[in-house]
């Protein structure tokens with residue numbers, strides 16, 4: 841789980857991209873490996889050069905946890921699902937919140953979702 845921690849580590853440009861429905865990633869200039877977090881060396885080839893890469897924030901649900909009893913400070917937001925989604929274009933996995941999910945029937949694995957914003961909880965998702 842990462843709630844407030846995620847927000848603190850998210851960069852303004854990442855948040856702006858999320859609000860536009862996109863994911864800002866770092867692409868290795870040598871091998872093309874995509875990294876979500878800021879890294880100093882490519883985890884695949886060791887290259888130190890990166891360029892910004894905007895990924896479309898659409899994909900499918902891989903797994904999730906339903907939060908009916910949320911952490912302190914998030915009480916008014918429950919129930920919601922903390923979702924891990926796999927992006928269509930890159931296969932990159934990213935996590936975010938999907939509001940108003942209270943039981944598994946609301947969200948079958950494989951449901952198509954998209955990024956719609958970023959708030960105090962982190963990335964906000966909705967069903968496509």
Ligand SMILES: [Zn+2]
Pocket residue numbers: 868869870871872873882883884885886887
């Ligand atoms: Zn590389």
